[in-house]
């Protein structure tokens with residue numbers, strides 16, 4: 049493996065940008081949302097309350113696996129309780145039992161969580177760290193495209209009420225830095241239910257999907273995909289070019305160097321003595 053200090057990390061296949069879409073509560077409107085996303089080749093994360101599955105206007109247990117195939121299912125608390133109001137033991141139960149029930153339904157580990165009501169504080173974050181959650185998604189909107197620095201207080205770029213506006217800015221971003229657009233919301237809002245802006249309906253979702261889909265420089269992924277990749281890449285980010293550095297992750301990390309793309313395979317080492325010629 050040849051590289052030097054001028055190499056910069058990119059998303060998989062050398063893409064510079066990534067899109068995360070994250071939707072909460074598992075309402076029946078998820079069916080139309082998933083159909084729309086699938087039609088545009090987009091992937092999302094669905095944060096579900098296992099205790100509400102099968103209730104009126106919610107997704108049924110027995111449709112979870114097939115409906116969300118190809119997307120990520122994450123926890124949102126068994127009963128959608130504000131975790132900041134619970135004891136440590138109650139937090140553990142709301143999170144662990146939700147993870148376990150959802151994992152049983154999808155047949156795969158459930159590693160992330162969206163905070164019910166967006167409620168979190170340092171004590172809650174501490175419990176999630178003990179429970180080894182991969183991330184805790186907040187409802188905080190930054191209006192920016194920076195990479196997450198604290199997965200258990202994961203901020204978003206915007207609520208989907210702002211998705212078209214932010215989406216255009218994201219696609220026009222030409223800073224050369226890695227950029228992440230992270231949109232969150234609820235599928236029932238597209239149906240005008242509890243929507244802050246009823247014009248942001250299914251047509252608005254379609255317009256957003258048309259805008260963001262099919263760009264060769266965008267990595268379309270779930271929340272846990274992006275965070276896993278960034279964890280793998282972190283060891284190679286900011287590499288000074290001195291001392292050998294190995295990709296310790298189980299997955300490839302992509303670097304861009306002088307216009308060339310380098311795939312660092314799992315276990316492969318970067319050796320500064322073996323630097324690429326400048327070109």
Ligand SMILES: [Zn+2]
Nearest residue numbers: 072073164165
């Ligand atoms: Zn919710």
